[in-house]
Amino acid sequence: MGRPVATTDRFKAAAGEIEALLTTAERLLLDATTRFDEGAPVTGAEALAARTIANRHAVAAVTLATRLLGNPALSRDNPLERHFRDVQSAQVHAPQEDVALQAIGTAALAAAKPPSSPPPTPPDSSPPPTPPDSSPPPIRPVSSPPSTRPARWPAPRYLRPNAHR
Template sequence: MSLDVVTQELAARAAEHDRDASFPYDGIAVVHKHGLLTATVAARYGGEGAGLARTVDILSALGAGDPAVALVSAMTLFTHAAQARHPSWPSHLYDELLAESKAWPALVNALRVEPELGSPARGGLPATAGRRDGDSWVIDGHKIFSTGAVALSWMAVWGRTGEDPARVGSFLVRGGSPGVRVEPTWDHLGLRASRSDDVHLEGVRVPLDAFVHTPGGRGADLTAWNALGLAALYLGVARSAQDWLIGFLHERTPASLGRPLATLPRFQAAVGEIEAALVSATVLVRAQAAGYDAGLPVEAGIGKLVATRAAIGAVEQAVALIGNNALNRRNPLERHLRDVLCARIHTPQDDTILAAAGQAALSQYTKEHTP
């Protein structure tokens, strides 16, 4: 199966879902049909056992077709990848997820961000809490920016226990459980079809073993997956923008010129600039993903920074090159621009990446020059 086929199938309705801000159930079904939604399930569980390099290729292809589908799929892929490397789900609950995944697209996401706390990557403890009641946890909380909330089979809800001292981790909650309410708040510039709505949990009950103790929230092992996987997604968006640009330049023949814009050195050089940026970023992300799979240390944050800047810059260059046609809603370039700008908001964000890189470089100098 060629990933190009999947890209084309997703692209067929991407504009419609973006316009209506409707969840792309059909696109998720495509990903499931081709076996990509569970690609990272470990071989010991009967899965493909895809590593990060394979996942980067998958998310690039999905991002080129429909980045909302790609983002929702990424969250499920990352969950299976984490379970493959550091099992945390109770075996019987993960078996249920795997059984469901064979029958339908069983989506999973970690719900972490809260109205008051913001992103937990910046520190702090969640307000979402579970109190023990007999053989259950009773959970109350409010999560925002919950990607794919309306379609999730399982939600890993980051919260704390009502114990002393409290433990921090994730409550594994079935989507649609009594007390789970999805509030349709998502009205975003880009990735509109991702339906990253609010989720309210009001007296939601889960078994005691459905709490996974993870100090600090999401496991550190997912950092590289999140950074490089999402970087690849947005490089896919930029490639779609470049493809449209190239087609436009071949088709556009001003009467005053008498030949396509693609024949002019100015446009050829501009497309060359875009190509150079995207090739360089893609090579970096793929190399880092392969290095990670080989057990080598990688600066995944820097890879994300370079790749997302290249993707955003490429689409912005395309818009500047075309002018009014680029922002006409009849053409997909304005949608690609809105979607690619979302690359900046994902953890780790640029300021965090740069601060960490700067601190590491400065510390290295100190080590080398301290007697």
């Protein structure tokens, strides 16, 4: 080629993507740990979400770098080979991603659940007692209480921008 590969558009774009992935992962983790160190509440779902996204970004970044370099990246003499092996282990540490996502989803659904409405009040007059061998009385329509559900459910806290501030 006559010039260093790092000057090609392909390598510049890949370096930009790797930087974006790693910077985002770092900021997610630093935000959660800084809030924790300052005594601000950090839920388990928030911590798991930060860890899950950071793991995904780290794996994607190192995989992209490995693919970009090709076979030389897998040589034991190349430091990238060690990073590639190390980052793969992030996916198998407990709790694994499927368990973490289930916990995050459970928390998100619980946060988005509408407040339970009180049970309907019984009518003023009680229905007459039913004789033992007769059919049940007809079902009377009951007016529903007004809906307390907001027009749009709010997003879970960890999905809202600047929710921790």
